[in-house]
Amino acid sequence: MAAQEEFFTGIPKIPYVPSAGPGEVMCFKHYHAEEVLMGRKMEDWLRFSVCYWHSFCGTGADPFGSPTLHRPWNEGPPMESARKRLRAAFEFFTKLGVKYYTFHDRDVAPEGSTLEESNRNLDEITDLALQLQTQTGIKVLWVTCNLFAHPRYMNGAATNPDCHVLAYAGAQVKKGLDIAKKLGAENFVFWGGREGFLSVHNTDVAAELKHMANFFKMAVKYKEKIGLKCQFLIEPKPKEPCKHQYDYDAMSVIGFLQHYGLERHFKLNIEPNHTTLAGHSYEHDIVMASALGMLGSVDSNTGSPDLGWDTDQFPMDIRNTTLVMKTIIEQGGLQPGGLNFDAKVRRESTDLEDLFIAHIGAMDAFARGLRNAVRILEDGLIAGMVKERYSSFGHGIGQKVEDGSATLEEMEAFIEQNGEPKVTSGKQEKYESIFNHYI
Incomplete structure (x- = not known):
């Protein structure tokens, strides 16, 4: 990239330095992309991906405080900042040394006043994304549509009691699938952020579940119509923002898919922080989904169980990463899925280098977990x-x-x-x- 476009000045491509001391945090001490373990390169076992929304759209704002993360790429008119944000992201991906990224449609391009304007914005920005992908070799692990943030979706998207809203969600997903094909996405994720209920008194649960299933069937048909070759994934979450979400946990989603005859078309994208919100252990839904042949990808983060909400922290616990990697190895890998860092730096971690430090630490934690899991399986004692x-x-x-x-x-x-x-x-x-x- 040209010098004037550099956002992470003074930060080179992150090296692998296994001899580095405890205070040296801008290098990998355990993640060695080319290292071969059980016949496969480390980067192929781990398939790391950086998420766009937390790392490049996040501001550090929370319900109790204003933004603390003032990023240079978020300045200027919406489309101008969208272009800067994308270039900053690809600089980050390249320097970090990951091969994949993920995004919501509304992360990469601002929503317009009409669907047509939103789609034009998306077309323009993804033209640039395709150019940057070609230049760098970096790929899209998965695309998803934001069907929860806009006020139109306050009562849900695919489960909304008003079919007009469901139709808007369908039109948005249609465009999302077109973009997934355009960029060569290997997966497409559905996260039902508001697919649930806050009060059962005003909810027809049976109708909403049926409508959601039919919505997914429409997506399957359109995927086949346009020849999109990717894996559909559903990401479970038990609550938040809804009191009860229909995709409560792995078994709930698997039961839903089997009930409506959708199990051939979908697998699961498991986020461990969501798993612990459901009252399960960190590795629970990963193990359960894998046991039934339904583990497709992992949103690699963690939370603080003592807080009780979705904190989206970077995973640093070696025990947890070992259990996850043991399951992944036992099922033969995650491809075409991967380990997507659906995690955000704390709002107090305001330096640009903190974004690197967080990802490096988490990647090293998973590299250690991978090595541990390989030893466990090769020894065969357990x-x-x-x-x-x-x-x-x-x-x-x-x-x-x-x-x-x-x-x-x-x-x-x-x-x-x-x-x-x-x-x-x-x-x-x-x-x-x-x-x-x-x-």
């Missing part, structure tokens, strides 16, 4: 213990249960012959101690 724990399903009546041919009559006959089962220890503390060995 896997062997789990296999032994379920060994009774490998023969006799257990094998019949496993393959689905057993009957209740056979259960009764087995007990009459063998009597009361011997209770065996779950050895939870042993598993936890062994896991800690690898951290």
Whole structure:
């Protein structure tokens, strides 16, 4: 980029320096993109992506305070700042060394007074995005549409009681899918920010669920019509801003998809901060979605469970990243999904370098988690213990249960012959101690 267009002056491409000391934070100490683990490069296991909305649109404002993050690319008229923001973002992606980014339609281009104006803005800015992608080789991990911020969506989008609003959402998604094809997005995400209810008294739950399913079916048809080759993803969240959101957690979404015959067309984009809001452990929804073949991508962030809301912090806990990467390796990777940093620097972290420090720390945390997970799986100790724990399903009546041919009559006959089962220890503390060995 030309010198006058440089936004992160004095910051070079972030190097890998494994010998760096604890105070050296502008380098990777663990993330080595080219390092091969279990037959695959580290960058291919991790598939890191930077999110546009927090990192380049975020201002640090919260319900209790004004903006604190005054970014040079957010100055000027809307379209001028949109172009500057995009150039700043690609400078950041390049210097950080990531290959993917994600965005909402309204992140990259300002909304106009009409749909037509909004679409023109989007066309103009994505022309520049396509040019920058071609120049840098950086790709779009996924596109999504903001169907929650505008006042028209205060009662929902696909679940709105007014079909006029649902139609607007449909028109917006149509354009979003066109943009996804234009930019070669590998996935398209639906996040139902206001698809739920605040009061059951004014809500027809059955109607709203049906309308949402039909909305998704329209999207599937249009995707097929235009020949868009990408994975559709749904991102669960239990609450906030709604009291109850229909995509509560992984199992709720999977049940919804199966009920309406949509399971072939969608997978899940799991955000662990949303998982903990649902009352689950950090890794819970990642494990559950993966177990059912529905884990498509991960919005890699964390929260503060003691606060109880969605704080979107950068993930720095090595235990958590190890559990996530163990699941990802066991399912053979995340492609075409990835690890998208849906996280924001704290409103008190106001320096431009803080944006780099946050991403570097999180990328290193996942690199350490990946290495830990590889060691756990290559050693095979925990896997062997789990296999032994379920060994009774490998023969006799257990094998019949496993393959689905057993009957209740056979259960009764087995007990009459063998009597009361011997209770065996779950050895939870042993598993936890062994896991800690690898951290």
